[in-house]
Amino acid sequence: MNDTGTPHVSESETPEADLKDRARRVLQHLDAVLPDVDALYGDLHEHPELSGEEAHTAAEVARRLAATGYEVSQGVGGHGVVGVLCNGEGPTVLLRGDMDALPVEEKTGLPYASHVTTKDGVPVMHACGHDVHTACLVGTAALLARSRDAWRGTVMVVGQPAEETLTGALAMLEDGLYARFGTPDAVLGQHTAPLPVGTFMHREGVTMMGATSVRIRLFGRGAHGAQPELSVDPVVLGASVVLRLQTIVSRELSPLEAAVVSVGHFQAGNRANVIPDEALLELTVRTEDGAVMARVLAAIERIAKGESLASGSPKPPQVEVVASTPVNRNDPALIRRVRAAHAEWFGQDALVPGVLATASEDFPFFARGPERPVPTAYWYVGITPLKTWAEAPGETPLEKVSHVPGPHSPFYAPDRAGSLRRGCESLTVAALACLHGGNTPTHH
Ligand SMILES: [Zn+2]
Ligand SMILES: [Zn+2]
Structure with missing residues (x-):
């Protein structure tokens, strides 16, 4: 007892x-x-x-x-x-x-x-x-x-x-x-x-591992594909975010801290000659430790915001946790x-x-x-x-x-x-x- x-x-x-x-x-x-x-x-x-x-x-x-x-x-x-x-x-x-x-x-x-x-x-x-x-x-x-x-x-x-x-x-x-x-x-x-x-x-x-699904909406400004100077291109912004997300595991975590960041879904635009005004990314994050998960999620948010700022986005990105398990x-x-x-x-x-x-x-x-x-x-x-x-x-x-x-x-x-x-x-x-x-x- x-x-x-x-x-x-x-x-x-x-x-x-x-x-x-x-x-x-x-x-x-x-x-x-x-x-x-x-x-x-x-x-x-x-x-x-x-x-x-x-x-x-x-x-x-x-x-x-x-x-x-x-x-x-x-x-x-x-x-x-x-x-x-x-x-x-x-x-x-x-x-x-x-x-x-x-x-x-x-x-x-x-x-x-x-x-x-x-x-x-x-x-x-x-x-x-x-x-x-x-x-x-x-x-x-x-x-x-x-x-x-x-x-x-x-x-x-x-x-x-x-x-x-x-x-x-x-x-x-x-x-x-x-x-x-x-x-x-x-x-x-x-x-x-x-x-x-x-x-x-x-x-x-x-x-x-623990898992968290994250959805990121990135905002740009749409324009004709022939006039990129009038746009804030969310495709280029999204591509930068995807690449920089890969530096979380390689540059921000210790080699002894197990983690995965995968972008499984990247959607933006419909036509070759139209620069869209939005991009959507969906990610899965896996970590062996709850504290590491918190650091990775914070890094994802920071990168999404930082890249949006660097692109001149009209508004900050929306970063939301869709599902999570410890x-x-x-x-x-x-x-x-x-x-x-x-x-x-x-x-x-x-x-x-x-x-x-x-x-x-x-x-x-x-x-x-x-x-x-x-x-x-x-x-x-x-x-x-x-x-x-x-x-x-x-x-x-x-x-x-x-x-x-x-x-x-x-x-x-x-x-x-x-x-x-x-x-x-x-x-x-x-x-x-x-x-x-x-x-x-x-x-x-
Ligand atoms: Zn299953
Ligand atoms: Zn199963």
Whole structure:
């Protein structure tokens, strides 16, 4: 127990030997649970839903959680689903799976490939593996419900919408996730990765960078293309801004401070012979550290203003933050506990050394407890079929990983059976490592 009287995820409660025994007792039901996990995965993969539109996915998750004994609430922060299973004294462990898909046209050629398009003709695909996350979340929930004598505590299952837009986690929290269902003692999340199926990757501390999207409107004065002297050309201004933005990382940060500044969108004008009066830039910024993010954002604003001034702009630029998510920082003790549990269950050889991802997540919002930070742990589950991995050029895992389809690729194709089995195991074992032990079985 900690000073607030709520149960802690303590170091002493789950010695590793006991964990392996409890994991065996829970996972003996895995073969019975997997057919439904596979059915759900097939359904979600063939019928993906974009961020904020996860109605069918949420209903399928809710129905299955209710059927296995969870108290289920729907419509939390959009299409968010929360299932709670109270099973005696012990910590509350939140298991998070994200449910949304991407506007990507699937090119895997799989028999269960998505052919879904939106009303406007936008193709939709589970190109980030969130169908694996959701299916394994439901599978883990079922496994824990079937073996309540092997653990004590409360399991809070969260099917999260709208991860790809970085809005779903925050929407669920703002809709009272912790106020209504309790603040968890630990939050666990996993993501598919283009590593060989059966491998897992954990990183202490920061595991993914923070991300901020910035929009810059630059103002000029329009004129005939033949009379540049009458204009303030926002195309030239914008080009200067783009080039000088590249000096932030190279000239203003230390080589030891990881950051990315990319301009992904530059729009100005419509005709060759018309100098427009405005330019629009959209950027993504990634940093490993919140303080570095603040310095980079300040530098972006300074450069946009300075270049506008140098161009003789009629008014200062508009610089606005469109979306933002903090760095994904694993609680050191919690991720060590999860990694140790995975090493115990899968063997040390199944664990890949952790590398920092420049990709981002809205998972870190779950660390924002009402009174103090909530420990979170986030790890990667390898999903690449072994044959694909073996055929990929390169010697080292780092060389190979860049030659197999990764998240957001139209060719991202997890090994179906292996990913679902390993994903259920990894989430279940991690949950058990955080929950208290159950009753000693009377017979084996
Ligand atoms: Zn994604
Ligand atoms: Zn994702």
